[in-house]
Amino acid sequence: ADKNSEQQVGIVGSGLIGHSFAMIYAASGYRVQIYDIKPEQVQHALSTIDEQLEHLAKNGLLRGKLTVKEQRSLITGTNDLAECVKDAFFIQECVYEDLDLKRGVHAKIDGLCKDDAIIASSASALIPSLISQNLKHKNRFIVCHPTNPPFYAPLVEVIPAPWTDPDVVVTTKQLLAETGQVPVIVKKEIDGFVLNRIQYSIIGECWRLYEEGVMSVEDIDKVMSEGLGRRYAFMGPLETAYLNADGMYNYGDKYREMIYRVQCTFGAPRKMEGPTLDKIQNELTSRIPLDQLNERRKWRDIRLASLQKLKNDLDKK
Ligand code: NAI
Numbered sequence: 001a002d003k004n005s006e007q008q009v010g011i012v013g014s015g016l017i018g019h020s021f022a023m024i025y026a027a028s029g030y031r032v033q034i035y036d037i038k039p040e041q042v043q044h045a046l047s048t049i050d051e052q053l054e055h056l057a058k059n060g061l062l063r064g065k066l067t068v069k070e071q072r073s074l075i076t077g078t079n080d081l082a083e084c085v086k087d088a089f090f091i092q093e094c095v096y097e098d099l100d101l102k103r104g105v106h107a108k109i110d111g112l113c114k115d116d117a118i119i120a121s122s123a124s125a126l127i128p129s130l131i132s133q134n135l136k137h138k139n140r141f142i143v144c145h146p147t148n149p150p151f152y153a154p155l156v157e158v159i160p161a162p163w164t165d166p167d168v169v170v171t172t173k174q175l176l177a178e179t180g181q182v183p184v185i186v187k188k189e190i191d192g193f194v195l196n197r198i199q200y201s202i203i204g205e206c207w208r209l210y211e212e213g214v215m216s217v218e219d220i221d222k223v224m225s226e227g228l229g230r231r232y233a234f235m236g237p238l239e240t241a242y243l244n245a246d247g248m249y250n251y252g253d254k255y256r257e258m259i260y261r262v263q264c265t266f267g268a269p270r271k272m273e274g275p276t277l278d279k280i281q282n283e284l285t286s287r288i289p290l291d292q293l294n295e296r297r298k299w300r301d302i303r304l305a306s307l308q309k310l311k312n313d314l315d316k317k
Contacts, residue, residue: 001062003187004029005065006076010088010113011035012081012105017122018094020150023049025090026074027064034077035084037095042077046265052151055298061305064150069309085113092144094122099103110135120144120170127189128161139165142172147194149297150181152304157193159186205271210242211276217283233307 009025011018012035022032022045044272053068062068078084085091091113095105102121109119119141121131132141142160147153156176160169169185176183186193192200206220215223231240238248270276273303288296 002029005031007031007090008033008088010085010091012084012091012109013095013122014039014041014077015094016148017146017150018092019045019048019267021092021094021122022075023052023071023145023151024063024179024181025069025092027062027066029064029066030074030090032075033084033088034075035079035081039079042079046075046077054257056305057306059302061302061309081108082112085109085117088113090119090166091117091119092122093120095127097124097127099130102126103134106131106141108134108138111173113140118142119173120172122146125192127191128159128164129189132161132163135250139163142168144172144176144183145195146181147195149301152301152308153178154182154308155195156181156183157186157195158183159189159193160272172218175246192212203272205266207272207276207280208267209272211270217280218287234311 008031011025011032011034011156013023014022018034018036022034034042034045050072053062053072056062057068060262062071064071069180091109093102093105093109095101102123106119106121113119115137117137117140119132119135119137121141121143122127122145123131123143124145126143128141128143131143132138135141138161138165142164144157145157145159147155150156158169158172173183173185184194190197200268202224209215209220210217232254235243241251241255242248244252
């Protein structure tokens with residue numbers, strides 16, 4: 001970690017994702033500079049980080065080997081983009097999901113960063129070649145799509161553009177793994193990458209089941225949290241299938257007809273609008289009022305952090 005403190009990470013855009021990445025890199029001992037077009041967002045990010053570090057420490061869930069004070073002292077805010085990126089070996093852009101905005105911000109970073117810096121974007125769906133096609137440093141560009149909240153959900157989808165240098169992929173993977181995040185490589189550019197494609201197929205089916213009166217919102221969510229999700233926190237759907245029979249051939253023999261028959265009833269996608277939207281919103285609001293979302297997010301984050309701790313303990317990390 002001592003050596004890491006000589007290296008700087010630049011965070012451009014310090015909202016939800018930006019402040020969380022700042023905490024992730026600081027927990028591994030890197031110096032972190034956070035920048036935002038709105039100075040008050042930088043201040044807000046710094047105070048959110050203070051609050052979260054204290055909260056984590058109180059619950060015994062602090063990451064890494066450094067104390068709250070040590071981690072906090074590695075993070076500084078700036079209102080100057082040049083200061084944020086000029087010495088950084090790794091830059092994580094976390095501005096709104098808007099192609100023109102991201103292109104503009106990356107054009108500026110491009111003119112300020114070191115030639116060998118890695119420039120990562122947190123884009124959720126914008127493919128890397130679209131964002132980076134006109135950059136001088138486009139060979140140093142990569143998308144690192146985190147899972148919200150990144151500090152508590154370690155998966156990061158790493159998506160190179162066709163022109164991204166191979167060493168950028170390798171170093172990005174190593175850096176993320178070192179911080180405790182879990183990188184996966186998306187080998188081809190595809191709309192929605194992988195996490196959201198899977199997530200949207202789940203949301204789509206939940207929507208349909210509710211709309212057709214098959215189940216309540218609360219019970220649909222339980223199917224995941226008390227059923228599928230219990231296994232999925234430890235192994236994915238493919239290994240789950242593999243273990244649910246004697247291997248994949250056997251699973252196919254036993255279930256392929258049934259799975260195919262049910263899949264054929266899924267139908268076309270539906271838009272999240274109209275009376276179904278009203279009903280789902282109302283059912284959720286009656287249980288979790290809109291003014292209590294932050295409380296509920298804290299409830300969630302402590303459980304996610306505890307699950308991480310459990311997984312680390314089980315795997316003796
Ligand atoms: P956010 O709205 O919390 O933060 C965006 C920040 O960017 C704001 O503080 C804003 O002031 C700043 N900004 C706007 N223009 C800027 C500029 N020109 N220069 C510097 N800063 C600027 O948004 P959030 O949720 O943090 O999203 C950031 C990125 O991360 C987006 O691409 C989003 O799709 C992606 N992402 C978001 C996830 C989520 O669940 N929130 C999950 C995974 C990725």
